[in-house]
Every structure is written in structure tokens, then in C-alpha cells.
Amino acid sequence: MTRFEIRVPERELNLPLCVSCGQVFRWRRIEEDVWAGADGQDGYVCRRSLGGWEVTTNADERSFRRLFQLDRRLRDVEESIVALAPELAPYVARLPGLRLMRPRYAREVLFSFLCTSNNNLERITRMVGWLGDLGEPIAGLPVRAFPPLERLALLDEEELRGAGFGYRARTIVAVARRLTELGGDWLDRLRGVPYGEAHACLRELPGVGPKVADCVCLIGLHFDEAAPIDTHLWQAACRLFFPEWTGKALTEARYLQVGQALRERFGPLTGWAHQYLFYDNLLRWRARSSPERADTLVP
């Protein structure tokens, strides 16, 4: 167990925002200004300090810095994005400290995003939390390691349905079996192939369509050019770039075009731009459905 202090201004890292905006799902606020979470086998408890965060972990400082990409200056990212797309300036200004995360364990990311189809943040968090509870405790920390593939392969559909996974129970079981056949390192090896190839490989897994494949590419495999187009991105893209498509359905052809348009505009910053578009639209949606929490960034 190690403990260290990360000195970083809120403008450079808004940790509660990063861990509760749909990139990762196993973080929670355990008391005022204290957040606990896990990335695979790495557990963290983060307590807000005067100049940043005091972190206790079974991993190390390097792991924490990698997880939040702290070696990248957020100021520079923000400036670059606004330079490429001035119309995003208000989005960026609204979400200070929002960072693209880089979880170390791709398998946790894959199973997390298998839970996200046709689903909302609260329920996804419950479901991924249930999966996480199958893992071993991490000594001294109030979090568990994400269960190994062998444990996931023992799950059966009825058990998952009983736990409220709905029809996703089927695909989760099927993916656990398929990954076992493919070999434990199949997923991690996709980090070494080009983005398009990784995306195509992921899509052969049951329950993995274009959007989930891009989530795994961006968050789990670290392809910065991936742009998962969900309903929020679709709305934002129509508003900003494709007004003629407003109100139309998101077909696979249009999915491809939106992704290409974003990649042409933002290049290697596509994934970062995606975070702003996603979260800004999520806030608009919250403002419409429940105006009383329109200004609460972190629920």
C-alpha cells in the first residue's frame, strides 16, 4: 500500500467529474471529498487536499498518473480543441478539469460497456458494481479487483438475469466464453494493431456493435481517434455539424460519416473532443428532464 500527494489544480483535474461521466463505472464518493474506485486490480482512495488529492493505493503513483493522463497538460488540450473548433469553446469552458481516462485493464472496460447498451448511467453503475463484487477484495481498500476471466466464464445467464442484467445477460456470458476460447491476451493484443482493425475484431463479439466497439477502442485500448457515437453524440453532431440530419435515425452509414467528420476535424484529439460533446449533451438532457439538477455536474 502506498500513499502520495498529487498536486494538481481543479482546473487540470476534476476527479469526481472524470469518474462519474460514463468513462468508468466503479468509482463512488464514500464521504465528502473522498472518492474510492478501482481500475482492474488497482484500487484507489482519493481524499481532496489543499493542493490536489491525497491518494492511497495498492498500485503506485505512476499508475494513477497514467489513469488520468496527468502528464498531458489539460490547458494545451483545451486550447487545441478550441483552435480546431471555435464553436466548442463554450463546451470546454463549461467542463473544466474533464479528462479522457486511460484504464489499464481492457477486459474490465469491455464488460463494463457490454452493460451500457440501451441503458442509463445509474443502472450501468449498479450492474458493473455487481460484476466487480465477484472479484477479490483489495486488502486495506474499500474496493475489489475486477474478477478474472475464469470467474466471469463461470457466470450463467439466469444468474445475471436474476441480478437485473436483462437481455445483456446473454451477451455477457457469450463474450466471457468467446474470450476464453480466444485466449487471455487476445483483447490486450488489440492495443498493438491499427484502430480500424481493432474495431473490426471487437465487432465480431456478440453484443458489440459500432458504438460499444468504439468505447472499448477509446477507453480500454487507448485509440485517441475513436469516437463512440451514442444518442448524445448524435444530437451534438447534428446540432453542430450535420443540421440536415436532425431528427433522423442513426444508421450505420451515418455512424461512419459522423466518426470520419470528427476524425478529420480533430485528428488525434477526437477522443478528447468526444468527451466534451458527450458530457455537454448529457447536461442538456439532464436540464430538460430534471431542471433542479441542471447545474450539478456530479450527481
Next chain:
DNA sequence: CCCACACCGATT
């Protein structure tokens, strides 16, 4: 290429 529908549970 686009659309309509089923899947399951949450929300209006």
C-alpha cells in the same frame, strides 16, 4: 442503404 421491431428496465 434505410427502417421497424424485439430485447429489458427506467422514467414520464
Next chain:
DNA sequence: ATCGGTGTGG
């Protein structure tokens, strides 16, 4: 009643 990704069938 409507929403939301994936898969299937028209």
C-alpha cells in the same frame, strides 16, 4: 408511452 445500442429481418 418513450427512450436507448444491437441484432435481425424486410
